[in-house]
Amino acid sequence: MLFPSDALTDEQRQLPFTAGVSVRFYGPKSGRLEVRTSARVGPALTANMLGADGAVDAQLQRDALGELGNVLCGNVVSAMTNGIGVFHLHPPRQLDPAQFTDLVDPNEECVDIGLDEGRAQVRLFLSSR
């Protein structure tokens, strides 16, 4: 199981993100939701989703992160409009961690989540149109 903590510790704050996924959506509102994770989160997430005890390969880790992004995005966009209107979600797209910055766009909300296995970050970007 992955248990979130109330706030990031200094140690968690120092951990670099090593994987990320983006899910674009359009409908009553348009934008994208990104999930970024530090190194130990991916294997733990995948093992948890599969109920696996041992190591899980990198492709499954990418798939699991993509599905997490998809589930988060689907639920967040529905909550934004209380189930009114139809959203279309693009398939999850893997992100290159080398391109990550700490900058937060003015049209973006950013939430950090501390986990026993490290940290995760969820970013919601709404396009202005």
Add this chain to the structure above:
Amino acid sequence: MAFNVLVVDDSAVMRAMVIKTLRLSGVPVGEVFQAAHGEEGLDRLRAHWVDLVLLDLNMPQMNGEELLAEIRSNPDTASVAVIVVSTEGSEARIRRIRDLGAAFVHKPFRPEELRAVIRDLTGVSDDSFDHVPAVSDGSSDF
């Protein structure tokens, strides 16, 4: 009676989770077929006898709603039991799915929820669920 099942989802992890939930839920499962999108799902349906389809909505090539419409429009598959497993929150879209005779399970789901929907949809009685193993230990909520 064992159900031949088709699981259609572009996520291999989600397909594995659904299949694991099915097996742990005590539903008598026969053959399990998988597809990564709607077109592939149709191919599986043409090639195999399937009693129950579990499908995602947001998929490339042919989405779940299009696949469901295809299933219902073909006399050979029109009466197949279908469960849509999706993050979908649009009331209008969920209503369209239900109007096409499919049940809906929202992601994230608990194994018990999926099992209950399968029972409702297939009409399998409690007697068919003898020796049902616990589904909560070690299984995730998704």
